[in-house]
Amino acid sequence: MPTFTLTISDLSTDDDKDGALHIVNKENNRRAALDSPEAPLDISTDEALQASYVEVWNTKIAPEAHTSYIKQALYKWIDDQEILKRTIISSKAERNAAVALLKNIP
Numbered sequence: 313m314p315t316f317t318l319t320i321s322d323l324s325t326d327d328d329k330d331g332a333l334h335i336v337n338k339e340n341n342r343r344a345a346l347d348s349p350e351a352p353l354d355i356s357t358d359e360a361l362q363a364s365y366v367e368v369w370n371t372k373i374a375p376e377a378h379t380s381y382i383k384q385a386l387y388k389w390i391d392d393q394e395i396l397k398r399t400i401i402s403s404k405a406e407r408n409a410a411v412a413l414l415k416n417i418p
Contacts, residue, residue: 316374323362332365339368 323329336353343350353364399407 313375314378316370316378318366318369318374320362320366320369323358323365329358329361332361335368335373336361336364339364339372 323332333355336355340352340355343352353367354360355364402410
């Protein structure tokens with residue numbers, strides 16, 4: 313898994329801060345619920361909130377998104393292989409009929 317390094321220049325609007333606070337609070341709740349609770353991320357100042365938000369992005373959100381993209385690529389590859397297999401075992405008339413149907417899709 314690659315290492316992700318997100319930087320945030322500032323969380324200047326209330327909407328930005330609210331979004332960051334939501335994510336960090338969610339992570340802090342997860343940490344508190346562990347059998348051996350972990351220390352909560354700091355949200356005491358705007359700077360601390362920003363640093364905590366970046367930590368959650370780099371350690372949780374970005375890797376989860378990356379893993380999701382890998383799965384999506386795999387599923388696409390599987391679908392492509394299924395299409396290839398069907399193309400190989402189909403007759404020329406079946407392939408022509410399928411192509412004709414595809415031409416009607418906007």
